[in-house]
Amino acid sequence: MPVPWFRKHLRVVHTILRTKDAPGYDAKAYVEHCLRLNGNALVINAGGLYAFYPTRVPGHVPVPGLDGDILGEVIEAAHSAGLPVIGRVDFRAGHPEVFAEHPDWFARDADGTPVRIRQLLYSAPATSPYRNEAFAFPVLRELLSRYDLDAIWENAPSFLTADPDDGRAVLPYPVDTVRRLGPDAASWGLVDHSPPTRERFAADTGLELPTPDAFDVEVYATYLAWRGRYLAERTATVRELIKAGGESSRGERGYISEGPTALDWSWAHHSGMELARIAPHWDIVTAPTFDLTRGSRGSSYFPVPVWRPEETAKLLRSFSGGRAPTMMFARFDNQSRYTTVAEDELRLWLAAAVANGAGGWECTFVGRETAEFLDQRCDDVVAASYALMREFAPELDAGVQQADIAVLHSQESERWFGSNSPDHDGYLQHVRGVIGSLFEAHLPFDLISTEGLTAERLGRYRTVVLANAALLSDETCAAITRFVESGGGLVATFQSSLFDERGRRRDDFGCAAVLGVTAPEDPAADLIGPLRYGCARLTDRGELTRGLDRTEVITIEGLVQRVTAAPRTTIAARLIHQVKPQPPEFGWVEDMTGSDPLIIGHRYGAGRSVYFPGQTDKLVISCGHPDHTRILINAIDWVTDRPRMITTDAPAGVHVNPMGRTDSDELVVHFVNYTSGPARPVRDIVPCGPIRTGLRWDRPDPPTTVRDRLSGAELDWTVTDGRVEFVLPRLELHAAVLIR
Secondary structure: OOOOHHHOOOEEEEEOOOHHHOOOOOHHHHHHHHHHOOOOEEEEEEEEOOEOOOOOOOOOOEOOOOOOOHHHHHHHHHHHOOOOEEEEEEOOEEOHHHHHHOHHHOOEOOOOOEOEEOOOEEEOOOOOHHHOOOOHHHHHHHHHHHOOOOEEEEEOOOOOOOOOOOOOOOOOOOHHHHHHHOHHHOOHHHOOOOHHHHHHHHHHHOOOOOOOOOOOHHHHHHHHHHHHHHHHHHHHHHHHHHHHOOOEOOEOOEEEEOOOOOOOHHHHHHHOOOHHHHHHHOOOOEEEOOOOOOOOOOOOOOOOOOOHHHHHHHHHHOOOOOOOOEEEEOOEOOOOOOOEOOHHHHHHHHHHHHHOOOEEEEEEOOOOOHHHOOOOOOHHHHHHHHHHHHHOHHHHHOEEEOOOEEEEEOHHHHHHHOOOOOOOOOOHHHHHHHHHHHHHOOOOEEEEEOOOOOHHHHOOOOEEEEOOOOEOOHHHHHHHHHHHHOOOEEEEEOOOOOEOOOOOEOOOOOOHHHHOEEOOOOHHHOEEEEEEEEEEEEOOOOHHHOOOOOOOEEEEEEEEEOOEEOOOOEEEEEEEOOOOOOOHHHOOOOOOOOOOEEEEEEEEOOEEEEEEOEOHHHHHHHOOOHHHHHHHHHHHHHHHOOOOOEEEOOOOOEEEEEEEEOOOOOEEEEEEEOOOOOOOOOOOOOOEOOEEEEEEOOOOOOOOOEEEOOOOOEOOEEEEOOEEEEEEOOEOOEEEEEEO
């Protein structure tokens, strides 16, 4: 049976039409635009906010200036060129005439005020009949029955959409902060008081909607989490509707809805969408990465990391069932949308996607095709990057990440502790501190969701990392325990597993036996700090403190979880609480031996664990001292307990990622060059090399070929002590070394 087109890697081209683009629309010009960019699928507006075809559904307003059938013309032209067509629908809001007839379908504030979008449309919550059987589903059935569409993409399926400039209270505070500060820190603008939402929330939870007047943080937290569960249920329903609509001329129809950016608390917080819940229902697994330029100012970490495509591709792959994930991006700045992003950073962005086995989905918002764009500077960048993806099609279609290490992403922990604001965040910086350290050490890793996690799934790895994964279910804790007991390694930080998935503190850590620690009986005694002038006194000179031979202390800031270490654990560092530096004459304390444990090594069953009670991973970013990366990597090496997959003398700013294939014995080792300097956006690519690299070779027969996949040049190589060692003479933006 042939593989559906959407299960192969994609190079999607997508121009989202404005209302002014409908008159005189040229479908053939759009198809030529897609082909010029080396795309292999395209997206066209179909219906929802406006109909881009002659519709018969009541309340479905034709786009102003529609003359003919844009949707039908694009399908005909695209299919003639061999391109599948994805129809874009958007049901986030309704027109005034629909609101006048059905006011109860639309979102309301607590005082009953309707929620408007740009004062033109009325926002509809996901629970609304408008978004379901009363309007959206009839539109979808009409599209599927009348047009040879190959897939449907639903844009903005968020729980509630409101104009960001309308003053609705959406604050940067995670649930834990709201618990501590009270109702004034809550995002009340996200609570919809329409009858459908009130009734469905009560039916599902037995609760009334949260309000500031009778504030209960558990009800507030339940509402935020409930939105994600409801959206997942609706996503599954829409998928069933699409599949029930029959096949297109290309076979099975695909379905995809918009999802939040990976590791982006703000998007998930605003929308209610959670990748872990909705992505399993998609045929095309994708997430937006519209962060260039506006998201690139400043450091490599904030507002978003320079390597966002890599973390996105890795997390998406955990939902894709082995298929190549698709990275959604934009050549235009996502705020102004009329000026292109920095060209070199876009090149780097897209090369990083290829290096992690991802295809692309370009979204453009400002015209019908290249000739109409006011800024055309990145047109060639997209075309060249899509040509590269086409060149790597076999590797992308059959790609398998080669990694010993899994970093677990807990959506519940992100909701409870995360924030896009560094000042309020207690989760994302932990995860990115681990990710950044692994990249710097050239240790290949996967980023996987805790949703539905099993010991069997973890069994392909040697080591699992919990970066303040504070909220974990009993089932997840049991899976991790079995994994370590069977010989796996675990590195965990701060409050990992101290809370269940609903944010309720356990009597002890869910993984206490594995970690070799116990928490205080009294939750009020949990935390030490916040510390500004703490130190860790190194108390064990072994593998966990390797590379720190000329120092007895490292700096510690922030919070520390108070724990009691079990017998037979190795305590490699202890806390010196505060050594205040001012005035200098008093900058000392009597006892510099340390007290509470800060690095705890433990053997459990056939496996090992290292637990950091402090925020060591977060300090990689918030403090920046290289000691924190060093002790994290020491811990990962110790619990992994086998030779590293990759050894290389590449600079720390070069990321190395090996990809295998399910259909052959080939391996491709990708090198992505981020060494251009600290300023963003990236403006220059600074070449480096030669780079000497060794790849652990576990196969019985030596390779026959080692060559540069892009240039075709054969490389010098040897096999020594179970490693394939080769030299890459020069690295510019991206290199891929094929080992067969």
